[in-house]
Amino acid sequence: MSYLAKNLTSGARELIAFRIGDQEFCVNIMSVREIRGWTPATPMPHAPSYVLGVINLRGAVLPIIDLSARLGMKPAEPTVRHVIIVTQVKSKIVGLLVEAVSDILTIRDEDIQPTPDMTSEFERTFARGVLAIEKRMICLIELEAVFPQTESEAA
Amino acid sequence: MKKKVLTVDDSRTIRNMLLVTLNNAGFETIQAEDGVEGLEVLEDANPDVIVTDINMPRLDGFGFIEGVRKNEKYRAIPILVLTTESDAEKKNRARQAGATGWIVKPFDPTKLIDAIERVTA
Amino acid sequence: MDMNEIKEIFFQECEEQLAELESGLLRLNDGDRDPETVNAVFRAVHSIKGGAGAFALDDLVSFAHVFETTLDCVRSNKLEPTQDVLKVMLKSADVLADLTNVARDGGSVDQARSAQLIRELEALAKGEAPPAAEAPAPKAAAPKAASAPKPAPVAAAAAPNDEGFVPVAFSFDDFGGEEEAMIEHPAYEVVFKPKSELYTKGNEATLLLRDLSRLGEMSIHCNMDSLPPLDQMDPEAAYFSWKVSIRTDKGEDAIRSVFEFAEWDCELDVIAADAGEGADGETEELPMQPVPFDLSALDEEPHAPLGVVEEEEQIAAAQEAVTAAQTASNVVQMAANTSRAAAAEKGAAAAAAAQNNAQQASAAGQTIRVDLDRVDRLINLVGELVINQAMLSQSVIENDSNGVSSINMGLEELQQLTREIQDSVMAIRAQPVKPVFQRMARTVREIADITGKSVRLVTEGENTEVDKTVIDKLAEPLTHMIRNAVDHGLEMPEKRLAAGKSAEGTVKLTAKHRSGRIVIELSDDGAGINREKVRQKAIDNDLIAADANLSDEEIDNLIFHAGFSTADKVSDLSGRGVGMDVVKRSIQALGGRINISSKPGQGSVFTMSLPLTLAVLDGMVVTVAGQTLVVPLTAIVETLQPDAAAIHSFGATQRLISIRNSFCPLVDVGRILNFRATQANPVEGVALLVESEGGGQRALMVDAIQGQRQVVIKSLEANYTHVPGIAAATILGDGRVALILDVDAVVAASRGQPLNLETSLAAAG
Numbered sequence A: 001m002s003y004l005a006k007n008l009t010s011g012a013r014e015l016i017a018f019r020i021g022d023q024e025f026c027v028n029i030m031s032v033r034e035i036r037g038w039t040p041a042t043p044m045p046h047a048p049s050y051v052l053g054v055i056n057l058r059g060a061v062l063p064i065i066d067l068s069a070r071l072g073m074k075p076a077e078p079t080v081r082h083v084i085i086v087t088q089v090k091s092k093i094v095g096l097l098v099e100a101v102s103d104i105l106t107i108r109d110e111d112i113q114p115t116p117d118m119t120s121e122f123e124r125t126f127a128r129g130v131l132a133i134e135k136r137m138i139c140l141i142e143l144e145a146v147f148p149q150t151e152s153e154a155a
Numbered sequence B: 001m002k003k004k005v006l007t008v009d010d011s012r013t014i015r016n017m018l019l020v021t022l023n024n025a026g027f028e029t030i031q032a033e034d035g036v037e038g039l040e041v042l043e044d045a046n047p048d049v050i051v052t053d054i055n056m057p058r059l060d061g062f063g064f065i066e067g068v069r070k071n072e073k074y075r076a077i078p079i080l081v082l083t084t085e086s087d088a089e090k091k092n093r094a095r096q097a098g099a100t101g102w103i104v105k106p107f108d109p110t111k112l113i114d115a116i117e118r119v120t121a
Numbered sequence C: 001m002d003m004n005e006i007k008e009i010f011f012q013e014c015e016e017q018l019a020e021l022e023s024g025l026l027r028l029n030d031g032d033r034d035p036e037t038v039n040a041v042f043r044a045v046h047s048i049k050g051g052a053g054a055f056a057l058d059d060l061v062s063f064a065h066v067f068e069t070t071l072d073c074v075r076s077n078k079l080e081p082t083q084d085v086l087k088v089m090l091k092s093a094d095v096l097a098d099l100t101n102v103a104r105d106g107g108s109v110d111q112a113r114s115a116q117l118i119r120e121l122e123a124l125a126k127g128e129a130p131p132a133a134e135a136p137a138p139k140a141a142a143p144k145a146a147s148a149p150k151p152a153p154v155a156a157a158a159a160p161n162d163e164g165f166v167p168v169a170f171s172f173d174d175f176g177g178e179e180e181a182m183i184e185h186p187a188y189e190v191v192f193k194p195k196s197e198l199y200t201k202g203n204e205a206t207l208l209l210r211d212l213s214r215l216g217e218m219s220i221h222c223n224m225d226s227l228p229p230l231d232q233m234d235p236e237a238a239y240f241s242w243k244v245s246i247r248t249d250k251g252e253d254a255i256r257s258v259f260e261f262a263e264w265d266c267e268l269d270v271i272a273a274d275a276g277e278g279a280d281g282e283t284e285e286l287p288m289q290p291v292p293f294d295l296s297a298l299d300e301e302p303h304a305p306l307g308v309v310e311e312e313e314q315i316a317a318a319q320e321a322v323t324a325a326q327t328a329s330n331v332v333q334m335a336a337n338t339s340r341a342a343a344a345e346k347g348a349a350a351a352a353a354a355q356n357n358a359q360q361a362s363a364a365g366q367t368i369r370v371d372l373d374r375v376d377r378l379i380n381l382v383g384e385l386v387i388n389q390a391m392l393s394q395s396v397i398e399n400d401s402n403g404v405s406s407i408n409m410g411l412e413e414l415q416q417l418t419r420e421i422q423d424s425v426m427a428i429r430a431q432p433v434k435p436v437f438q439r440m441a442r443t444v445r446e447i448a449d450i451t452g453k454s455v456r457l458v459t460e461g462e463n464t465e466v467d468k469t470v471i472d473k474l475a476e477p478l479t480h481m482i483r484n485a486v487d488h489g490l491e492m493p494e495k496r497l498a499a500g501k502s503a504e505g506t507v508k509l510t511a512k513h514r515s516g517r518i519v520i521e522l523s524d525d526g527a528g529i530n531r532e533k534v535r536q537k538a539i540d541n542d543l544i545a546a547d548a549n550l551s552d553e554e555i556d557n558l559i560f561h562a563g564f565s566t567a568d569k570v571s572d573l574s575g576r577g578v579g580m581d582v583v584k585r586s587i588q589a590l591g592g593r594i595n596i597s598s599k600p601g602q603g604s605v606f607t608m609s610l611p612l613t614l615a616v617l618d619g620m621v622v623t624v625a626g627q628t629l630v631v632p633l634t635a636i637v638e639t640l641q642p643d644a645a646a647i648h649s650f651g652a653t654q655r656l657i658s659i660r661n662s663f664c665p666l667v668d669v670g671r672i673l674n675f676r677a678t679q680a681n682p683v684e685g686v687a688l689l690v691e692s693e694g695g696g697q698r699a700l701m702v703d704a705i706q707g708q709r710q711v712v713i714k715s716l717e718a719n720y721t722h723v724p725g726i727a728a729a730t731i732l733g734d735g736r737v738a739l740i741l742d743v744d745a746v747v748a749a750s751r752g753q754p755l756n757l758e759t760s761l762a763a764a765g
Helices: A002-010 A120-127 A149-153 B012-024 B033-047 B061-069 B086-099 B109-119 C003-029 C037-056 C058-075 C084-105 C112-124 C152-162 C196-200 C204-214 C249-260 C298-299 C312-328 C337-363 C373-398 C408-431 C434-451 C468-489 C493-498 C529-540 C552-560 C581-590 C743-750 C757-764
Strands: A011-020 A023-028 A033-036 A049-059 A060-066 A084-091 A092-096 A100-108 A127-133 A138-140 B006-007 B028-032 B049-052 B079-084 B102-103 C188-196 C217-223 C241-247 C266-273 C428-433 C454-462 C465-466 C504-515 C517-524 C593-599 C604-609 C616-624 C627-632 C636-641 C647-650 C652-659 C662-666 C684-691 C696-704 C704-712 C726-731 C735-741
Touching: A011 A084, A011 A138, A023 A100, A049 A092, A049 C735, A084 A100, A100 A127, A120 A127, A127 B079, A138 C188, A138 C636, A149 C003, B006 B012, B006 B033, B006 C735, B012 B028, B012 B109, B012 C003, B012 C037, B033 B049, B049 B061, B049 B109, B061 B079, B061 B086, B079 B086, B086 C408, B102 B109, B102 C084, B109 C204, C003 C037, C003 C434, C037 C058, C037 C084, C058 C084, C058 C112, C058 C312, C084 C112, C084 C434, C152 C266, C152 C493, C188 C196, C188 C204, C204 C217, C204 C241, C204 C249, C266 C696, C337 C627, C408 C428, C428 C434, C428 C468, C434 C468, C434 C504, C465 C468, C468 C517, C468 C581, C468 C604, C493 C616, C552 C581, C581 C593, C616 C684, C616 C696, C616 C735, C627 C647, C627 C696, C636 C662, C647 C662, C662 C743, C696 C743, C704 C726
Parallel strands: A023 A138, A060 A092, B006 B028, B006 B049, B049 B079, B079 B102, C454 C504, C627 C735, C662 C696
Antiparallel strands: A011 A023, A011 A100, A033 A084, A049 A060, A084 A092, A127 A138, C188 C241, C188 C266, C217 C241, C428 C465, C504 C517, C517 C604, C593 C604, C616 C627, C616 C704, C636 C684, C647 C652, C652 C662, C684 C696, C726 C735
């Protein structure tokens, strides 16, 4: 209760941080539905390479995105240790494949620093800001940009 | 004891309006969708007063009223007919069939309740 | 429930009544003269009017009233429902539908059209021919219902009964009589003598007197002179009369209106008396025996005796008589006299007949209304159940190698039950195509009007059932096709006559079930497809090469190409910027196929085949490049195990398979879906011979067949996007997602034709 109140009053928010390779990223915890282990996905024809396929999530067909490939990094080689972060943006639900969940952070809005002025496609499309926490740098991901259906609109 | 009203009307709209109006006025309401059903439920419903439409499938209001009047137990029950405007011919036929009185549609709640009060003790 | 909800119910009901109205009128148009058909039509309009009145939807009421009046003439055989009459009525039904929509959704109707139809309807009711469109100067566009002139024939017939039933405005507003106490109101003498009919109709003298007492201060005298000796008394006869002296400011009309319901069944005199005399009635020459009358007792105890008579010997008789007067509310069992017995017998017969009717009606099926969300939730749950049952079966089979345990038998029963539950649940959503077909009747009328063609719509198999979703999505493509059929298919009357046909064109719409699908056919007896023109157009639009060698069928099917239109001038009607390609795509989106066959000079037939439900499908589970796919069973003609000798290379990449002396192109599904980079060896796989929508056959190459089963269709679009070549997804017994092949799209892609498959392939390669 007190936690919720604090959340509301001080503009604090909670983020889920996760690892891909040697980098850390995070998304707003409000967009996360659940976290589950990796299960093999059914590949989709003519899908972008970062779409690993679809899995059955209690009766719903859920596309799985290799977030590493999506962010322009090395495509993942999924193992049983990988996890899927099930996220929701508007009415669509998508699973993000990451190596591991590393942290749950409580931050305030002013902790988010603007992305350094770089011109790469990646920064402009996917990064909403960076956080400096205990000498780590964590990049806040813009979920909507990651979802496959928004890609064509952005492009 | 709440007074019981049996309404007979094939229009879902009118049935709902009757239901709301009568329940709000503290009546117990039993509803039938046409004359045949009206006669079927009559015994179980055991109403104090009947409100019936005229134009209905299967058995119309005239036939229904005649049916009620032939029932020894209900032959003297007050029956009010829902009619439109001043359809004299229909009112006349309803009276011949044994209607007690009539309510002109579109009824407003006050008119309906007044008419019922008028024919019931 | 509040008024808004009731209003919602009203509009739902209107839709049903409008459908009822239209189908009834169409039946009359086909020569049906069953009085019940006319009654049903009348009731539909009457119901709409009644409900509309309750919500003060005046335009709707006015129009419905005029319509109803004319229908009443038909009902009472004063107006013959000829084709011309019915034409006006069908148009009126359309206007009534428009008015209903406007009442619900806002907007406006074509005032001129409804005013014109009101004139035509009124003319019909008066027994005149409908006035021409330019006829009388438009009067008030929508006459008030109550003031609308009554058509002469009806008024004449009603006249003898008219008197005495003029509605009297009166008010029950002030029942309290306190304010009258101080003022001397005018006095009236009311003599009220009920006939026994008054009681048999459920009226009661006591209640009427109670109501009268609410008008003002009054005194009542009961005349019991006509009361016979007890042994001669008929307990149901009326023997009493009352003389009431009342002072009221409400006027004579108010007094008379108290007796409004009883007017016919009593003698009533209302005389304005001099304020000075008459109040106590002593100057009255009528031999009245004054009886003190305690009205207050009525309110507490309705069945208490009404009067107390001083003379002892009269008390018993009076009470008896009062009881008689009260048979209205008290149930008095008695021996019926002969005429009553006869009447009762007749009543029993009528009741028996009614009972019969009721039984027939319940045999015809009772219905309940259920919120669609609830049904859909049930369907989803049953879908989950089917998947879970399959998963359970699979894991039992995997863990029980001898396969004869009782668990296995139990599972088989479970599977059977699950399947039955699923079928039953799916049946809930199944609805007859009738409403859509009825909407088409209107479309035909409208476009016939605009084009000046004479068209008759014939429908068959309206009660064929299909999933509601399919029905809902069928209306739009069907409307377009109907417009097309009338606008482009049928010739103008002169041209038809010249060709030796009847001036009136026929458009036929049929529905039937065929091998687990619904087949809808739309045919016309028009000119048929002008193949030369279509071919030229296709060449002009670069759809085909100038020297292309196409079969008649292939030419006909060119009309389904994007942007194809054969109309010389762009028609506002069938055109509306929508081509047959859009029709085809919406049919395909429903998992359906559409075909055309045409005979020059004789007309065209469009055939649509659609799945009965969008929720499940029978599929063949196959393996392609290590992936599991489901191919809809309905698409598969046969399966073949090709041997090397039957495979022939054709051109650079094309391969054909010879089947019973004909050659059929081989389509490598794995290659088309980009599951593998190179073509598979056909001899190592299985060929599924499929019928593509163009009619031609293709052999789809897959690696192996796993089996057949019913699968629950899951949307890919819900969380992802449409995938070319894939119709949907499903979840198999192992819990994994399998993709359902879009056979038509795969065949089309193999022709190197539409779909963005080519670009996807290029991008992927």
